Amino acid sequence: QVQAVESGGDLVQAGGSLRLSCAASSSATSINGIGWYRQAPGKQREMVATINAAGTVNYADSAKGRFTMSGDNRKRTWFLQMTDLRPEDTAVYYCNVKWGMRGSTFGQGTQVTVSS
Numbered sequence: 777q778v779q780a781v782e783s784g785g786d787l788v789q790a791g792g793s794l795r796l797s798c799a800a801s802s803s804a805t806s807i808n809g810i811g812w813y814r815q816a817p818g819k820q821r822e823m824v825a826t827i828n829a830a831g832t833v834n835y836a837d838s839a840k841g842r843f844t845m846s847g848d849n850r851k852r853t854w855f856l857q858m859t860d861l862r863p864e865d866t867a868v869y870y871c872n873v874k875w876g877m878r879g880s881t882f883g884q885g886t887q888v889t890v891s892s
Contacts, residue, residue, distance in 0.1 A: 778802045778875045785869060785886030788861055796856040796886060798847075798871030807849060809874040812856045813882075814867035821870070825856060838864075861890045 784796040800807060811826040825845040827833045833845050842861075847854030858865065868885040875881070 778805055778807075778873050778879060778881050780871045780873045780881050780883035782869060782871045782883040782886040785888045787889045787891065790862055790890055790892050792861050792890070793857070793859045794861065794888060796858070796869055796871075796888070798854045798856075798873070798883065800852040800854075800873045800875075800881075802875075805875045805879070807852065807873060807875050810845075810847060810854045811872040811874070812843075812845065813870045813872060814865075814888075815870070815885075816864075816867040819867075824869070827854075858888075861888075863890045863892045866890050 779801040781799050786794055788794055809828045812824040813821050814824050815821040823836055824839050825835045827845055842859050844857040866889050868887050870885045871883045873881045
Protein backbone atom coordinates (compact mmCIF):
# COMPACT_ATOMS: atom_id res chain seq x y z
CA GLN A 777 0.00 0.00 0.00
CA VAL A 778 1.21 3.49 -0.83
CA GLN A 779 0.12 6.68 0.83
CA ALA A 780 0.41 10.12 -0.74
CA VAL A 781 0.57 13.38 1.18
CA GLU A 782 0.25 16.76 -0.50
CA SER A 783 1.39 20.07 0.90
CA GLY A 784 2.02 23.62 -0.21
CA GLY A 785 -1.48 24.91 -0.79
CA ASP A 786 -2.13 28.48 0.27
CA LEU A 787 -4.01 31.69 -0.39
CA VAL A 788 -2.30 33.81 -3.04
CA GLN A 789 -3.17 36.78 -5.16
CA ALA A 790 -3.77 36.49 -8.87
CA GLY A 791 -0.46 36.44 -10.72
CA GLY A 792 1.30 34.77 -7.82
CA SER A 793 3.07 31.43 -7.62
CA LEU A 794 2.93 28.31 -5.49
CA ARG A 795 4.78 25.04 -5.37
CA LEU A 796 2.86 21.98 -4.33
CA SER A 797 4.61 18.88 -3.04
CA CYS A 798 3.60 15.24 -3.03
CA ALA A 799 5.38 12.70 -0.87
CA ALA A 800 4.72 8.99 -1.30
CA SER A 801 5.35 6.42 1.41
CA SER A 802 6.41 2.80 1.03
CA SER A 803 9.83 2.57 -0.63
CA ALA A 804 9.21 -1.12 -1.30
CA THR A 805 6.77 -0.51 -4.16
CA SER A 806 7.51 0.57 -7.71
CA ILE A 807 6.02 3.90 -8.72
CA ASN A 808 4.70 3.88 -12.26
CA GLY A 809 3.29 7.35 -12.58
CA ILE A 810 2.29 10.51 -10.78
CA GLY A 811 -0.60 12.83 -11.47
CA TRP A 812 -1.84 16.13 -10.19
CA TYR A 813 -5.59 16.66 -10.22
CA ARG A 814 -7.84 19.39 -8.90
CA GLN A 815 -11.43 19.81 -7.92
CA ALA A 816 -13.15 23.15 -7.65
CA PRO A 817 -16.41 23.57 -5.69
CA GLY A 818 -19.33 22.19 -7.65
CA LYS A 819 -17.12 20.74 -10.36
CA GLN A 820 -15.70 17.35 -11.18
CA ARG A 821 -12.11 16.45 -10.47
CA GLU A 822 -9.91 17.21 -13.47
CA MET A 823 -6.42 16.30 -14.51
CA VAL A 824 -3.81 19.03 -14.26
CA ALA A 825 -0.59 17.20 -15.11
CA THR A 826 0.69 13.64 -15.22
CA ILE A 827 4.03 11.93 -15.65
CA ASN A 828 4.44 8.30 -16.60
CA ALA A 829 7.19 5.79 -15.89
CA ALA A 830 9.06 6.88 -19.02
CA GLY A 831 9.15 10.46 -17.77
CA THR A 832 6.67 11.81 -20.30
CA VAL A 833 4.73 14.74 -18.88
CA ASN A 834 1.25 15.63 -20.03
CA TYR A 835 -0.44 18.92 -19.10
CA ALA A 836 -4.01 20.05 -19.29
CA ASP A 837 -4.50 22.95 -21.66
CA SER A 838 -5.24 25.21 -18.70
CA ALA A 839 -1.85 24.36 -17.18
CA LYS A 840 0.37 24.59 -20.24
CA GLY A 841 2.89 27.38 -20.04
CA ARG A 842 2.09 28.14 -16.39
CA PHE A 843 2.53 24.91 -14.44
CA THR A 844 5.58 22.65 -14.34
CA MET A 845 5.68 19.16 -12.93
CA SER A 846 8.92 17.72 -11.60
CA GLY A 847 10.12 15.22 -9.06
CA ASP A 848 12.64 12.82 -7.68
CA ASN A 849 11.60 9.17 -7.89
CA ARG A 850 14.36 8.08 -5.54
CA LYS A 851 13.14 10.49 -2.88
CA ARG A 852 9.52 9.67 -3.68
CA THR A 853 8.72 13.38 -3.86
CA TRP A 854 7.15 15.30 -6.72
CA PHE A 855 6.27 18.92 -7.26
CA LEU A 856 3.85 21.07 -9.16
CA GLN A 857 5.22 24.55 -9.70
CA MET A 858 2.39 26.92 -10.50
CA THR A 859 2.94 30.43 -11.81
CA ASP A 860 0.67 33.21 -13.04
CA LEU A 861 -2.13 31.84 -10.89
CA ARG A 862 -5.67 32.86 -11.71
CA PRO A 863 -8.87 32.84 -9.65
CA GLU A 864 -10.10 29.93 -11.78
CA ASP A 865 -7.18 27.87 -10.46
CA THR A 866 -8.83 27.86 -7.05
CA ALA A 867 -9.43 24.24 -6.08
CA VAL A 868 -8.33 21.38 -3.90
CA TYR A 869 -5.29 19.85 -5.55
CA TYR A 870 -4.70 16.14 -5.27
CA CYS A 871 -1.68 13.99 -5.95
CA ASN A 872 -2.28 10.56 -7.48
CA VAL A 873 0.36 7.87 -7.24
CA LYS A 874 0.19 4.83 -9.51
CA TRP A 875 2.13 1.92 -8.06
CA GLY A 876 2.73 -1.79 -8.44
CA MET A 877 0.56 -3.68 -10.92
CA ARG A 878 -2.64 -1.66 -10.60
CA GLY A 879 -2.36 0.40 -7.47
CA SER A 880 -3.63 3.96 -7.44
CA THR A 881 -3.72 6.26 -4.44
CA PHE A 882 -4.98 9.80 -4.04
CA GLY A 883 -3.79 11.99 -1.21
CA GLN A 884 -6.06 14.03 1.01
CA GLY A 885 -5.61 17.17 -1.05
CA THR A 886 -4.27 20.64 -0.44
CA GLN A 887 -6.30 23.82 -0.87
CA VAL A 888 -5.19 26.46 -3.34
CA THR A 889 -7.11 29.73 -3.28
CA VAL A 890 -6.35 32.53 -5.71
CA SER A 891 -7.84 35.92 -4.96
CA SER A 892 -8.53 38.48 -7.65
